[in-house]
Amino acid sequence: MLAPVLMVVGTASSVGKSTLVSALCRIAARRGIRVAPFKAQNMSNNAAVTANGEEIARSIAVQAAAAKLAPSVQMNPILIKPEGQRRSQIIVQGRPWRTLDAIDYWQRKQMLWDIVSSSLDSLRQEYDLVIAEGAGSPVELNLKAHDITNMRVATYAQAQTLLVGDIDVGGIFAAMLGTLMLLEPAERQLIAGLIVNRFRGDPALFTDGIAILEQRSNKPVLGVVPWLPQLGLPEEDAVALERPAQMATTAGLTIGVIQLPAIANFDDFDPLAQEHGVAVRYIKQPHELADCQALILPGTKHTLAARQWLSEQGFDQPIQQFQGPIVGICGGYQLLGQQIDDPQALEGNGGTMGGLGLLPITTVFSAEKQTRQVQATSHLPWAKDCPLTGYEIHLGRSELLADQPALTIEVAGANHADGCMRADGKIWGCYLHGIFANRAFRYAWLGSLGWQAQAGQPASDPFERLADHVEQALKPNLLAKLLNGEQKRAENIAKL
Numbered sequence: 001m002l003a004p005v006l007m008v009v010g011t012a013s014s015v016g017k018s019t020l021v022s023a024l025c026r027i028a029a030r031r032g033i034r035v036a037p038f039k040a041q042n043m044s045n046n047a048a049v050t051a052n053g054e055e056i057a058r059s060i061a062v063q064a065a066a067a068k069l070a071p072s073v074q075m076n077p078i079l080i081k082p083e084g085q086r087r088s089q090i091i092v093q094g095r096p097w098r099t100l101d102a103i104d105y106w107q108r109k110q111m112l113w114d115i116v117s118s119s120l121d122s123l124r125q126e127y128d129l130v131i132a133e134g135a136g137s138p139v140e141l142n143l144k145a146h147d148i149t150n151m152r153v154a155t156y157a158q159a160q161t162l163l164v165g166d167i168d169v170g171g172i173f174a175a176m177l178g179t180l181m182l183l184e185p186a187e188r189q190l191i192a193g194l195i196v197n198r199f200r201g202d203p204a205l206f207t208d209g210i211a212i213l214e215q216r217s218n219k220p221v222l223g224v225v226p227w228l229p230q231l232g233l234p235e236e237d238a239v240a241l242e243r244p245a246q247m248a249t250t251a252g253l254t255i256g257v258i259q260l261p262a263i264a265n266f267d268d269f270d271p272l273a274q275e276h277g278v279a280v281r282y283i284k285q286p287h288e289l290a291d292c293q294a295l296i297l298p299g300t301k302h303t304l305a306a307r308q309w310l311s312e313q314g315f316d317q318p319i320q321q322f323q324g325p326i327v328g329i330c331g332g333y334q335l336l337g338q339q340i341d342d343p344q345a346l347e348g349n350g351g352t353m354g355g356l357g358l359l360p361i362t363t364v365f366s367a368e369k370q371t372r373q374v375q376a377t378s379h380l381p382w383a384k385d386c387p388l389t390g391y392e393i394h395l396g397r398s399e400l401l402a403d404q405p406a407l408t409i410e411v412a413g414a415n416h417a418d419g420c421m422r423a424d425g426k427i428w429g430c431y432l433h434g435i436f437a438n439r440a441f442r443y444a445w446l447g448s449l450g451w452q453a454q455a456g457q458p459a460s461d462p463f464e465r466l467a468d469h470v471e472q473a474l475k476p477n478l479l480a481k482l483l484n485g486e487q488k489r490a491e492n493i494a495k496l
Helices: 017-029 058-066 102-126 151-157 172-182 185-190 203-217 238-242 266-273 286-291 303-312 316-320 331-335 439-448 462-473 476-484 489-495
Strands: 005-010 035-038 041-043 047-049 055-057 078-082 087-092 095-101 129-133 160-166 191-199 221-226 253-258 278-283 294-297 326-329 339-342 351-354 361-378 387-400 407-411 414-418 427-430
Touching: 005 017, 005 151, 017 035, 017 058, 017 129, 017 160, 017 462, 017 476, 035 058, 035 102, 047 058, 047 361, 047 387, 055 058, 055 078, 058 462, 078 102, 087 102, 095 102, 102 129, 102 151, 129 151, 151 185, 160 172, 172 191, 172 203, 185 191, 191 203, 191 476, 203 221, 221 462, 221 476, 253 266, 253 286, 266 278, 266 439, 278 286, 286 316, 294 331, 303 316, 303 331, 303 339, 303 351, 326 331, 331 361, 331 387, 331 427
Parallel strands: 005 129, 005 160, 035 129, 041 078, 160 191, 191 221, 253 278, 253 294, 294 326, 326 427, 339 361
Antiparallel strands: 047 055, 078 087, 087 095, 339 351, 361 387, 361 407, 407 414
């Protein structure tokens, strides 16, 4: 018998669906329910790698961790990794499928429905409950006919579905009631309740708002979730970088991260930002380098386009003359080298460009994509022999022109050099995502910049903090019925 599905859809993108799914996964898991997350299709360059070397969206890996599971490709069968405004690499079941323009992908979406439904069925056979997440809005009417992520999933699974709206951006009534109005009658019947998210102030002030929503929608409001700052979980995608920055005024160390086009896996730097006395600032203009004590070039889905952008924006000379430490991760590591070659046009139109010339490496792109979890050892002078764990996601292969590797990667009993460094360790780069999540290494690098760790209590589990916060805001009886997930949706609606 297939397990029930609880679906979370939103009035728009970035209303907090992913975070709420993480919360619900942890709430269910600590009640003894074997629960798994699911998202049919995700668009993000923030990717994670499973133990089998498969790519899935980073947000799904976070949700799996909330459910106390190792991530699997069934949880996110389709991942779209944008390379530019109209072109994306399509990852299907964890492996590169094709690189397509948006309209070409749209015409092929129906081909992928069987993969979506079979992945969902696989999870439903293995777990007691699946909590599925939609994407964007379920009522984009010009796109809805080809939807394989929102209400098609909910209808297929006859899922109890929650509609989430973000009150912090305003327009909560229009967003929620308008979404319900635009759903088809059969889809509207699947909506089991509403969640008002990111409320600032006293939720008691929204009592009238709850009454209005329930009266006009004929749906229960499951709860009003207060704003929760500094949660410490990775952002789903680069949309978060477009929000106004909330800089810590007490930070003694500012690390600049250049916001490259098609920036990828920028959650690599979250562990740095969470340290007391450290601010991570995403910068788009060369003059902003003056406020930074260290500089990072992050990953990017399109290295040659990023190289051209750096030149066009006037970054070349300011980076080359920057007096502080410089780090490159993945695509950023490639940019620090002498030359980048893409002879097969694997990213965009391909071609050859000179790098920034700060490390003695050359990079050539090949069709074989490297995706794997790895262990490593640091050779950097301020973190000599420090053990590391992380993961790789990259196309290019970089050749060292001097014997200056930054790391030794250990995979399946074999060792090989990775990364490159200047002799003093001030400029370095590597392919290892998640490197700053290694506490000893992070402290060593920050210490080389003059930072000192602050004594204090160990950080609390962000999933427990999130689950406590959300559970307290939701109506316990309604939440229990949703998590119990009776098979017959009609019986559930009647009991609500």
